[in-house]
Amino acid sequence: MPENHQLHELIRRRWSPRIYNDAEVEPWKLRTLFEAAGWAASCFGEEPWRFIVASRADETQFDRLLGLLVEKNQDWAQHAGALAISFGKKTFSHNGAPDRFGIHDTGTAFGQLSLQAVALGLQVHGMGGFDAARTRVEFGVPDDFEVGAAFAIGYLNGDNAPPEGRKRKPLGEIVFSGGWGKAAAF
Numbered sequence: 001m002p003e004n005h006q007l008h009e010l011i012r013r014r015w016s017p018r019i020y021n022d023a024e025v026e027p028w029k030l031r032t033l034f035e036a037a038g039w040a041a042s043c044f045g046e047e048p049w050r051f052i053v054a055s056r057a058d059e060t061q062f063d064r065l066l067g068l069l070v071e072k073n074q075d076w077a078q079h080a081g082a083l084a085i086s087f088g089k090k091t092f093s094h095n096g097a098p099d100r101f102g103i104h105d106t107g108t109a110f111g112q113l114s115l116q117a118v119a120l121g122l123q124v125h126g127m128g129g130f131d132a133a134r135t136r137v138e139f140g141v142p143d144d145f146e147v148g149a150a151f152a153i154g155y156l157n158g159d160n161a162p163p164e165g166r167k168r169k170p171l172g173e174i175v176f177s178g179g180w181g182k183a184a185a186f
């Protein structure tokens with residue numbers, strides 16, 4: 001877990017597990033997760049995010065999403081309680097102009113959903129390893145939407161706490177002040 005105890009507990013306890021336990025996620029929890037996503041901020045209040053989700057309770061739809069994942073992800077994601085894929089709208093609805101923040105804001109929504117999951121005793125694991133082109137065809141995704149990330153949602157086999165030894169880049173490498181590459185001094 002991150003050492004800084006000033007970080008919110010939800011941030012400290014979030015991680016990307018590969019040890020889901022085949023349990024279903026209650027529909028009210030799934031609804032709450034996507035509601036958390038929908039409360040994200042977005043440029044011009046566009047709410048550009050869209051999601052396709054399948055609970056393992058619906059085997060046909062769950063298998064459809066599972067089949068889009070690369071094999072390495074299928075190995076562990078098959079045990080999740082639900083699978084989903086995010087999409088971000090590429091244009092603003094009010095004037096049709098390109099919205100370069102569409103996928104950015106969808107990422108914010110995904111982050112909120114991930115933290116809400118921790119609050120509900122779940123963990124979310126994002127995946128880039130899936131067939132985005134096939135996703136478009138399979139689900140009739142309009143051209144105006146960027147395919148985002150796939151993700152697994154579920155309960156864990158064992159401890160929900162993150163494993164020891166996770167590391168992050170030092171702040172000096174990611175936060176600059178006064179010029180690119182100049183570590184912010186705080």
Ligand SMILES: Cc1cc2nc3c(=O)[nH]c(=O)nc-3n(C[C@H](O)[C@H](O)[C@H](O)COP(=O)(O)O)c2cc1C
Pocket residue numbers: 014015016017073125126127128129130149166
């Ligand atoms: C957009 C995105 C794509 C990812 N793709 C994969 C993936 O295909 N397979 C996988 O096992 N993990 C994937 N991950 C998980 C990352 O490897 C993980 O978030 C990162 O190593 C940091 O670990 P943590 O989430 O436990 O802090 C992905 C995460 C994100 C956000």
